[in-house]
Structure formats: C-alpha cells, structure tokens
Amino acid sequence: MIRVGLGTDLHRLVEGRKLMLGGIEIPFEKGEHGHSDGDALLHAITDALLGAAGISDIGELFPPSDAKWKDADSKKLLASAYELVKGQGWSIENIDCVIKLEKPKFLPYRQAVRESIAGILGIDVSQIFVKAKTGEKLGDVGTSQSIETEAVCLLSKD
Numbered sequence: 001m002i003r004v005g006l007g008t009d010l011h012r013l014v015e016g017r018k019l020m021l022g023g024i025e026i027p028f029e030k031g032e033h034g035h036s037d038g039d040a041l042l043h044a045i046t047d048a049l050l051g052a053a054g055i056s057d058i059g060e061l062f063p064p065s066d067a068k069w070k071d072a073d074s075k076k077l078l079a080s081a082y083e084l085v086k087g088q089g090w091s092i093e094n095i096d097c098v099i100k101l102e103k104p105k106f107l108p109y110r111q112a113v114r115e116s117i118a119g120i121l122g123i124d125v126s127q128i129f130v131k132a133k134t135g136e137k138l139g140d141v142g143t144s145q146s147i148e149t150e151a152v153c154l155l156s157k158d
C-alpha cells in the first residue's frame with residue numbers, strides 16, 4: 001500500500017531570528033518569525049508525513065497557543081510526528097521539497113540540509129531531495145519578506 005502526502009508552510013522573515021532550514025542554521029540577515037524555531041522546511045515535511053498517514057497536522061499536534069512549543073526545536077517535532085506515522089506501520093519511500101526564497105543562495109547548503117533531514121528521520125540521503133526557487137524579486141518571497149516551502153512524501157506499508 002502506498003500513500004502520498006503534501007505539506008506547505010509560510011513564515012515571515014524578520015531581523016533578529018535565525019534562518020533555520022531542515023535543522024541547519026543558514027547564515028542570513030533575517031530568519032523565520034514563528035512560535036517554534038520557525039523551520040519552514042521541517043514544518044512542511046511534518047505536515048506531508050502526517051497527512052499521508054491521515055493522522056493529524058502540525059497545528060493540531062503542536063498548537064502555537066500552547067507555551068510548551070515556544071521556540072520548540074522543529075527537529076523534535078518532526079521526529080515525534082514520524083514516530084506516530086511509523087506506529088501505524090508506514091515507512092518513507094521518498095520526500096521531495098521546494099523552498100521559495102530570494103536570498104541567500106541555497107545550493108551551498110543543500111547537501112548538509114539533506115543529510116540533516118535524513119538523520120532526523122533515519123532514512124538514506126537519496127530518499128530526501130530539496131531544491132530552492134527565487135521569487136524573481138516579485139511579491140513577498142521576492143522581496144525577502146517571507147519564505148514558503150512545499151513538501152511531498154510517499155509512504156508505503158506491506
């Protein structure tokens with residue numbers, strides 16, 4: 001049996017916050033505003049996994065209204081979501097992601113980000129891919145006001 005899942009996320013980019021992507025801090029003058037550490041890539045992946053298994057979503061499991069999740073490490077949120085997914089017998093075939101970000105260039109960090117995500121989930125680096133697109137200087141992405149992410153995953157079980 002196979003299941004596909006989709007997750008997206010959007011965060012404002014503000015000064016005084018770290019830019020976290022896939023559990024890696026990327027040097028930049030702005031970072032994601034958010035209740036947790038704001039890792040928009042891990043949030044999209046978390047929602048894709050939970051959605052594919054039909055379990056829940058990140059907002060329901062880790063509500064921003066709960067002080068418990070303030071500045072939460074998104075690596076831990078993703079890992080605990082995947083524990084729920086695995087608990088229902090699912091395992092990851094692959095995950096593919098898009099980051100919409102004007103600056104900085106993502107390519108130099110891609111391999112580190114893939115390795116970080118693979119490590120969190122206990123999968124092979126070949127099972128996770130991430131690419132970035134700019135906003136062509138248009139709209140909120142193009143003026144570095146926001147970052148948007150998308151992730152699809154394929155789960156399987158016997």
Ligand code: MG
Pocket residue numbers: 009010011034038039040043
């Ligand atoms: Mg988020």
